[in-house]
Amino acid sequence: MYNHARYDFRVLRDGADREVLECPVSGEHLTTFPIFNKGTAFTEEERDDLDLRGLIPPRVTTLEQQVARVMENYRHKQDALEKYIHLISLMDRNETLFYRVVLDHLEEMLPIIYTPTVGLACRRFGRIYRRGRGIYLTLADRGRVAQVLGNWPFRGIQVIVVTDGERILGLGDLGAGGMGIPIGKLSLYVAAGGVHPAAVLPVCLDVGTNRDEMLDDPLYLGVPARRVRGEPYDALVEEFVRAARAVFPGVLIQFEDFGTVNALHLLERYRERICCFNDDVQGTGAVLLATLLAAERVTGRRLSEERLLLAGAGGAGVGIARQVVAALVEEGMDEALARKHVWMVDSTGLVTPGRAGLPAHKQPWAHALPAMGLAEAVRTVKPTALVGVSGQGGLFTAEVLGAVGAGVERPLILPLSNPTEKAECTAEQARAATGGRALVASGSPFPATSQCNNVYVFPGLGLGVLAASASRVTDRMFTVAARALAGLATDAELQKGMLLPPVRDIRRISRAVALAVVREAGSCAPIVQWEPRYLPYRRAAAGK
Numbered sequence: 001m002y003n004h005a006r007y008d009f010r011v012l013r014d015g016a017d018r019e020v021l022e023c024p025v026s027g028e029h030l031t032t033f034p035i036f037n038k039g040t041a042f043t044e045e046e047r048d049d050l051d052l053r054g055l056i057p058p059r060v061t062t063l064e065q066q067v068a069r070v071m072e073n074y075r076h077k078q079d080a081l082e083k084y085i086h087l088i089s090l091m092d093r094n095e096t097l098f099y100r101v102v103l104d105h106l107e108e109m110l111p112i113i114y115t116p117t118v119g120l121a122c123r124r125f126g127r128i129y130r131r132g133r134g135i136y137l138t139l140a141d142r143g144r145v146a147q148v149l150g151n152w153p154f155r156g157i158q159v160i161v162v163t164d165g166e167r168i169l170g171l172g173d174l175g176a177g178g179m180g181i182p183i184g185k186l187s188l189y190v191a192a193g194g195v196h197p198a199a200v201l202p203v204c205l206d207v208g209t210n211r212d213e214m215l216d217d218p219l220y221l222g223v224p225a226r227r228v229r230g231e232p233y234d235a236l237v238e239e240f241v242r243a244a245r246a247v248f249p250g251v252l253i254q255f256e257d258f259g260t261v262n263a264l265h266l267l268e269r270y271r272e273r274i275c276c277f278n279d280d281v282q283g284t285g286a287v288l289l290a291t292l293l294a295a296e297r298v299t300g301r302r303l304s305e306e307r308l309l310l311a312g313a314g315g316a317g318v319g320i321a322r323q324v325v326a327a328l329v330e331e332g333m334d335e336a337l338a339r340k341h342v343w344m345v346d347s348t349g350l351v352t353p354g355r356a357g358l359p360a361h362k363q364p365w366a367h368a369l370p371a372m373g374l375a376e377a378v379r380t381v382k383p384t385a386l387v388g389v390s391g392q393g394g395l396f397t398a399e400v401l402g403a404v405g406a407g408v409e410r411p412l413i414l415p416l417s418n419p420t421e422k423a424e425c426t427a428e429q430a431r432a433a434t435g436g437r438a439l440v441a442s443g444s445p446f447p448a449t450s451q452c453n454n455v456y457v458f459p460g461l462g463l464g465v466l467a468a469s470a471s472r473v474t475d476r477m478f479t480v481a482a483r484a485l486a487g488l489a490t491d492a493e494l495q496k497g498m499l500l501p502p503v504r505d506i507r508r509i510s511r512a513v514a515l516a517v518v519r520e521a522g523s524c525a526p527i528v529q530w531e532p533r534y535l536p537y538r539r540a541a542a543g544k
Helices: 029-033 042-049 063-074 082-091 094-105 106-113 117-123 145-148 177-193 231-247 260-270 278-300 315-330 334-338 374-381 398-407 427-433 459-467 477-487 491-495 503-520
Strands: 008-013 019-023 135-138 160-162 200-206 250-257 275-278 306-312 342-346 385-387 412-415 439-442 538-540
Touching: 063 082, 063 094, 082 106, 082 117, 094 106, 106 117, 106 177, 106 306, 106 503, 117 177, 135 231, 135 439, 135 503, 145 231, 145 398, 160 177, 177 200, 200 231, 231 260, 250 260, 250 278, 260 275, 260 278, 260 315, 275 278, 275 374, 275 491, 278 315, 278 412, 278 439, 278 459, 278 477, 278 538, 306 315, 306 374, 315 334, 315 342, 315 491, 342 374, 374 398, 385 398, 398 427, 427 439, 459 477, 477 503
Parallel strands: 019 538, 135 200, 160 200, 160 250, 250 275, 306 342, 306 385, 385 412, 412 439
Antiparallel strands: 008 019
């Protein structure tokens, strides 16, 4: 049950011991309220009881018939952005139908509602905007953030995904346009994790943007000012965190697509105070660790035998490095030795201790070698796994890929940057440059290739945290999530080079991850996943 002073989402049982939704709205209001609307699926009895007679076409259709109609229209759309708009418009009308469509056609829908198309949607946000879906907070809201959060029509929020829009995928600072990311992430909490759609809330902290093309765009919908930093920024985040916990007790907060400095700073500031995590840092680290562990069954190499070279030293790179080191330490390796298994290259070259002004988050990964570029670093370090988190499309040239293949029989090539044009290489390029010996997993979708994507971790991890009523999200929860995920690919899938199970099994995957997290949290709470289906409705009693 999800309660609000104005709207209740109450599932009861009637005299026939069947589940019944007590509907708090009726008539025309009901047909425009997406979480309650059933479109043409309202029965004859419901149409009379809920004052719908004459407001919708007379024929009663099933959920399955509605899905078929949606898919017929969807497949006539000419490009990915049109398909995205079509699906978001459906979400704005009928959430149950939207999630049924997504779950029934997940492999087809995931690249549209998530990466890579969501990146284009964020860039075009001001031009494709249809209706508000989430809460926007600005510096003008300081002192009244709790009041603004209270404008949301449901009180039982369990998960908030919040962004400040500074580092949207590999696209950079998109300001308020970044709201598309929390919307997309939360749709996956529902579709993949089974969290109830009335229990999720997207939030954008609009503190401006430094992107000139947006500041100059009359259709940009965010605050048209340069990005604010320092004390005013920190104060807004602090008030948001306090208000979110007060208005939505027990809420899980996921920080998403913040710039590297703020991502790491906010994670360290709040991880011991509230139930929160950063998906770009911790979620990326967990799914990459799962991929490495799954590859053991193909390469025969233990994790302790891998040498990782990370192209990119931002939040994602740091998260991967930390997660791999934590796993190695858990297996008995000394932490200092474990760090020597991870190398980083940033925009300047190999991260080394002698570099002037080296940021604190890079210092643990600086190893004593001369300065050098990526290609030379590959030849020198001889990595068994080359990981791309740079956001630099085409960075892994044939020379770089060939050098990786020359140093190890079954190299791991993991170009994780997205959207697709930001991928360091394609799966085909990685295999061609290594004579077909490379094992490839990518952040963006490529044919016959596992998508090493955070969707494999964060929905199940969030579901487990909620089921366990955990007060904190610990580092080890990500480790156990990674180990659970690593064991799910079948031998047949691994032999085909697929290091992760197919995304069409995401409900099963999320449940396995959630169970691992619940066990780690020391709870035996049941895992309950919402299923998109139409319940019988009855009018809510007067006065409720």
